[in-house]
Amino acid sequence: MKVDLLVQNGWVYRTYRQCFEKADIAVVGEKFYDVSPASCYEADLVVDAEETYIIPGLIDVHMHIESSMIGPAEFSRAVLPWGVTTVAADPHEIANVFGITGIKRFMDVKTDLDIFYAIPSSVPAAGPDYETSGGVMGEEDVLKLLEDGRVICLGEVMNYRDLVSLQDTKIKRIIEQCQTAGRDIRIEGHCPSLTGRDLAAFIRAGVDADHTQQTGESVLEKTDMGMFLELQEKSLTPDVINTVVTHRLYENVALVTDDVMPDHLVTGHLNRVLRLAVERGMAAEQAVYCATFTGARRMGLHDRGMIAPGKQADFVILKDLVHFNPLAVYKSGKRYENGSGEEKTTYPDEFYQSVKCRLALESDFKLNRCKIKNGKALVSVMQVQESGTRICHGKRWIPVKNHCLCWQEAGLCLAVVYERYGKHGGVSSGLVENGLKLPGAVATTWSHDSHNLLVLGNSPKDMLLAQNRIVHMQGGYVTAREGAVSASVNLPVGGILTDGGLDKLAEDLSAVRKELEDMGYKNSNVIMSVSTLTLLVSPELKLSDKGLFDTKERQGIPLVEKYECEKGKG
Incomplete structure (x- = not known):
């Protein structure tokens, strides 16, 4: 059997055991074909990965492209070299300015990076009685977006009062639309200050994830109530890391970026969050798990997040498990170079x-x-x-x-x-x-x-x-x-x-x-x-x-x- 790519002698990440083992990786087309201690395949291209670590492509399941102040094509070119191969983007910033027209403009751009999308749940965020936005997202817009398979979740639900109101409210109707869409649409949340009965009511209404700033106490309360937590940089305090490690909450946690400013993006993306988690006390093996597999599973992206036969061949070769700066990034079985095939985002005059x-x-x-x-x-x-x-x-x-x-x-x-x-x-x-x-x-x-x-x-x-x-x-x-x-x-x-x-x-x-x-x-x-x-x-x-x-x-x-x-x- 001849394969397209053979990567030999690297320390390959074993997702379910959360460890590294010496192994060879065979790739055919865009998928992993085999992972074995010593391969016997011929290959069109052989890469010697001696003394390196190989992890799945990083997956960021809560982020906003617009926070980097660039369009999807330039964003793709910026993050792939940092080992990020898949993101779930909530485009509520462009939606607040241009509504569904802005979202579709983003989704029309072809990129090497795999970009899945959240439906902005709150445009405007607090409602028209409190602020004026350029665009407004209604229930008809939600139905249109649900028809697109790249839409995998409802973006961070923020309007707690409308969510738990006894009245029929727009956010409750939108959540129902997502829950009855005929496929698994996850409901993401934004609840930085909710606790006790208020938090319980929020979760009962269908929201079971939070990405906002956490404390050790909030991590325990929210995970005990069944919430999935997406930890961004500001949540990676020694207190939070210690809570996750002590209680082995890795299955309930993903590492995410949320917002990365342009002047920070030139120095790293999700790999930087991964590095910080390790610096603050999380073992590298568990941190990689939370930056790849748990987010993919949360969003139902079962074709990626691990190095295994039949999965999408997205992987990163690292020199060490300290800095997490890639030596090479492979997207769909091919080494990523410079994104020359990606389009530049174009915008209408208005x-x-x-x-x-x-x-x-x-x-x-x-x-x-x-x-x-x-x-x-x-x-x-x-x-x-x-x-x-x-x-x-x-x-x-x-x-x-x-x-x-x-x-x-x-x-x-x-x-x-x-x-x-x-x-x-x-x-x-x-x-x-x-x-x-x-x-x-x-x-x-x-x-x-x-x-x-x-x-x-x-x-x-x-x-x-x-x-x-x-x-x-x-x-x-x-x-x-x-x-x-x-x-x-x-x-x-x-x-x-x-x-x-x-x-x-x-x-x-x-x-x-x-x-x-x-x-x-x-x-x-x-x-x-x-x-x-x-x-x-x-x-x-x-x-x-x-x-x-x-x-x-x-x-x-x-x-x-x-x-x-x-x-x-x-």
């Missing part, structure tokens, strides 16, 4: 004209409608944390002078959101603590999840400049200091994507990141932290184009809770 909000005025940054002339006001503030996307709900007394809130004098930043789709032109404001320390501003249309235009700063002249530049650019990121633009990223496709290459994008975003850090913004991922000030499904206090919201209770919060006049003055 995708380049999606930022339709007005230019900012200097008056937008003056909070001058206080009920008292002089005194002080108790205000709600969004408190940025040094890690993760949680924004705590704080309260501060700040001065009021001549009917104006003196937010600069109080050492706060001002956040302003502009509705950018030309629907009603709404503008809302909130105050931010632990934002920029030095005078300056940042503006972006990459603001989760509805991607309205957000400007944050403590210098009105720089805020005005940054917002105006974003509108003229038709989207992206801009930082400004001392009356001049200091860094920018051009994202003209829907205000969230470039139509260019990754390297230039990564360089530009790195400059924006450095500017934010130099201005004193402190967070483990400053880009994501700024972009999630508007994420209404993440705790605790967030801002949309329709105002400030307590994200757990889904209640509007007034900026000013109460006033106190100066003695003897009105």
Whole structure:
């Protein structure tokens, strides 16, 4: 018997036993033909893998292509060299801008990377009463997407209140559509703060996975309740890793990326998460299991995730089990080189004209409608944390002078959101603590999840400049200091994507990141932290184009809770 490819003498990963053994791998066409201790096949191509490790292609079952700010073809070219051969992409960012039209534009692109899709469950994420999006996903859109075999799950369900409501709600109808689709459509969840009875109700409603930030305690509670956990980088704390290892929860866990920024993508993807899991205390054999097999099984991708006869021949050759940087990547039996056969994503003209909000005025940054002339006001503030996307709900007394809130004098930043789709032109404001320390501003249309235009700063002249530049650019990121633009990223496709290459994008975003850090913004991922000030499904206090919201209770919060006049003055 002559095979197409024979890989000899490598340490091959044995999935069910979670170990490595010396073996030869025979490939015919796109599938593994045989895996044996010493093969006797002739082959058209023989590869000597002596002193290397061979693992299945990495499988990322919870991620968003748009977080890397590039289209599917460029994303494929970026991640395959890191050993990622299959992803399940939730395109809810492009859906929030363009609805099902944006999703189909993604799905039409042919790539070497195997991209399966989730149906965005919540567009807009919190609902039209809370934020304005460009696109809206309805039940008819869900039915259309369910007809495509590449659709394998319902993307992260976020709307807890509608999900457990006694009323007939849209999300409950969408879940029922998926459950009665005639094939196994998994229901993915987003429940960072649910526990106890609330968590039980969430799971009873049909959602049995979560990818949000975990603690050791939440890992135990959620897995005990039958949830499958998708652990991204921010969840790989020593506490979480110790909990998984101590209780041997590998069957209930997959490693995922969720969001990878462009300037991070050039240094790694899921292989980086795999490396971190090992650094934090998970054995390499178990970490590989959670980066390949468990995710494939979760999503019903039974033709991949292990090196075995009849499975798709996706595999990665590694020098060691420490760095997880591939020596070679094989996709469907062929060594991946440079993606020259992949298409460039093309977009219609209207995708380049999606930022339709007005230019900012200097008056937008003056909070001058206080009920008292002089005194002080108790205000709600969004408190940025040094890690993760949680924004705590704080309260501060700040001065009021001549009917104006003196937010600069109080050492706060001002956040302003502009509705950018030309629907009603709404503008809302909130105050931010632990934002920029030095005078300056940042503006972006990459603001989760509805991607309205957000400007944050403590210098009105720089805020005005940054917002105006974003509108003229038709989207992206801009930082400004001392009356001049200091860094920018051009994202003209829907205000969230470039139509260019990754390297230039990564360089530009790195400059924006450095500017934010130099201005004193402190967070483990400053880009994501700024972009999630508007994420209404993440705790605790967030801002949309329709105002400030307590994200757990889904209640509007007034900026000013109460006033106190100066003695003897009105």
